[in-house]
Amino acid sequence: MVDQTITTFFNKIYDETYRKTLLYVTSKCGNTDDISDIMQEIYIEVYSVIVKKNIDYVKNEEAFVMQITKSKLYKHYSFGQKVKHIIPLFSQNDKGEEINILDFETEDYSVENQTINNDLSNEIWSVVKSKSKEVQKIFYLFYMGGLTIPEITKELSCSESNVKNKLYRTVKEIRTIYKKGGDSNE
Amino acid sequence: MNEKDLFKKVIEENLSRKEDIRRRVLNAVEMKNRKGAFFMRKRFAVSMIAFAILTTVSLSVYAAVDIYEYNQADSFLGEIGIEASSLSRSVAKKVYRDIKSDAFEYETTTDVLYNKANEMGIEDIPQNAREIYDSIVEYNGLVYTGKITSAQIKAIKAGTSFKDIIKVLGNTKDIGSGRHVLQYAVDGDKIFYLSFGDENDICNQSGDELITTLVDAKQDSKDENTFTATLTQRSGNSILVSCPTFKDFDVISLSVTEDTEIQLENGEKATLDDITGSSKLVITITGQIAESYPPQGVATKIIIKRE
Numbered sequence: 001m002v003d004q005t006i007t008t009f010f011n012k013i014y015d016e017t018y019r020k021t022l023l024y025v026t027s028k029c030g031n032t033d034d035i036s037d038i039m040q041e042i043y044i045e046v047y048s049v050i051v052k053k054n055i056d057y058v059k060n061e062e063a064f065v066m067q068i069t070k071s072k073l074y075k076h077y078s079f080g081q082k083v084k085h086i087i088p089l090f091s092q093n094d095k096g097e098e099i100n101i102l103d104f105e106t107e108d109y110s111v112e113n114q115t116i117n118n119d120l121s122n123e124i125w126s127v128v129k130s131k132s133k134e135v136q137k138i139f140y141l142f143y144m145g146g147l148t149i150p151e152i153t154k155e156l157s158c159s160e161s162n163v164k165n166k167l168y169r170t171v172k173e174i175r176t177i178y179k180k181g182g183d184s185n186e
Numbered sequence: 187m188n189e190k191d192l193f194k195k196v197i198e199e200n201l202s203r204k205e206d207i208r209r210r211v212l213n214a215v216e217m218k219n220r221k222g223a224f225f226m227r228k229r230f231a232v233s234m235i236a237f238a239i240l241t242t243v244s245l246s247v248y249a250a251v252d253i254y255e256y257n258q259a260d261s262f263l264g265e266i267g268i269e270a271s272s273l274s275r276s277v278a279k280k281v282y283r284d285i286k287s288d289a290f291e292y293e294t295t296t297d298v299l300y301n302k303a304n305e306m307g308i309e310d311i312p313q314n315a316r317e318i319y320d321s322i323v324e325y326n327g328l329v330y331t332g333k334i335t336s337a338q339i340k341a342i343k344a345g346t347s348f349k350d351i352i353k354v355l356g357n358t359k360d361i362g363s364g365r366h367v368l369q370y371a372v373d374g375d376k377i378f379y380l381s382f383g384d385e386n387d388i389c390n391q392s393g394d395e396l397i398t399t400l401v402d403a404k405q406d407s408k409d410e411n412t413f414t415a416t417l418t419q420r421s422g423n424s425i426l427v428s429c430p431t432f433k434d435f436d437v438i439s440l441s442v443t444e445d446t447e448i449q450l451e452n453g454e455k456a457t458l459d460d461i462t463g464s465s466k467l468v469i470t471i472t473g474q475i476a477e478s479y480p481p482q483g484v485a486t487k488i489i490i491k492r493e
Contacts, residue, residue, distance in 0.1 A: 036203065
């Protein structure tokens with residue numbers, strides 16, 4: 001039986017570091033499908049170390065979790081897998097279309113009138129999952145992580161235009177669902 | 187709900203599932219911890235089993251060593267007429283070790299040896315355990331006839347000291363007087379006499395030469411109470427005979443009574459006076475033997491074979 005003090009301490013670390021860890025894993029993972037598993041592995045290790053070495057062992061919680069995160073990511077992907085996945089996130093064949101960032105960054109595209117049900121959620125998720133891993137990463141970092149375009153650009157080492165293009169096209173496609181949904185509701 | 191919040195909600199529902207991951211982590215570590223406790227119990231159980239096996243093996247080894255040592259003690263003490271079974275197992279082993287190591291420090295050794303010397307009728311028994319033991323050994327040439335094989339004799343090389351020959355053949359009865367005459371039973375049916383003045387003397391004969399000196403002493407007993415022997419000493423109606431190749435004893439003191447049938451080889455009736463030192467005797471005894479040294483019995487029939 002794990003000591004309640006340790007469990008409480010772990011929950012505190014989990015809440016404080018979860019978002020940052022998730023963003024890091026999202027940006028560094030080879031496959032976005034692995035994110036959930038990697039996150040679980042990281043925090044199992046975090047919890048196990050605390051149980052084994054006690055609370056005093058953790059001097060800097062954020063650094064402690066990040067160290068384990070990097071280690072887990074490294075172990076999760078074998079060298080071959082890394083090579084396979086470490087390809088440029090963005091090919092250079094993008095048209096370089098001028099995308100107005102406001103189109104999706106600041107637009108208050110309200111969906112309050114739409115029925116936010118499981119079907120809608122599943123449809124949106126289906127569109128996102130149908131995209132390449134690179135697009136998914138951008139989408140997750142932008143909407144879930146709250147990173148700005150420049151931050152994503154820096155995180156994924158790619159150009160701003162590429163990030164904008166990927167985001168714009170994905171959002172545009174998702175919006176057709178609302179329209180469809182909106183039409184059907186009307 | 188704006189679009190951004192909607193997308194975030196969708197992603198979190200499908201991707202991150204923060205609380206699901208938290209729950210799984212807590213459960214996983216809890217299970218691991220329980221398994222750890224289980225493995226600790228398992229390790230403890232394995233340790234206990236290993237300890238039990240080790241203990242059993244140790245006890246088995248100890249028992250084997252104990253049996254071996256007791257048998258050694260039984261054999262050794264038996265040679266000086268002391269029955270190990272008359273002592274407790276531990277005392278028998280302690281006495282054996284005390285005498286064998288030439289320490290003579292164990293008080294009980296003195297008591298055991300003294301009682302034996304007294305039982306044998308040794309006069310003026312010494313007080314010192316070592317001296318008592320020497321007296322017992324010397325008394326009546328107490329050492330039993332050693333049993334060897336002809337191959338052991340053949341292996342002796344000319345020029346070997348008698349001391350070294352004895353080391354190879356082992357201790358045996360010295361029937362000599364003034365000069366050592368060691369007596370060995372060879373292959374169960376012959377006797378080898380090794381004669382010398384001093385142990386450090388050199389034996390100039392080779393094994394092949396010594397083997398030619400063996401004396402035939404085959405026991406063609408019809409029953410377990412009949413054996414072939416030679417006269418060693420006569421005292422009134424009692425005779426002391428030597429029978430080195432007999433399985434039960436190598437010498438015995440026999441009472442000859444009115445009922446004892448004495449005859450020559452051809453069936454003619456004879457008397458004790460007809461028995462000489464060179465006579466080969468076929469003796470039948472009652473079977474009841476006094477456990478003394480030499481053993482004592484009653485002869486029922488004596489056949490005198492002239493040599």
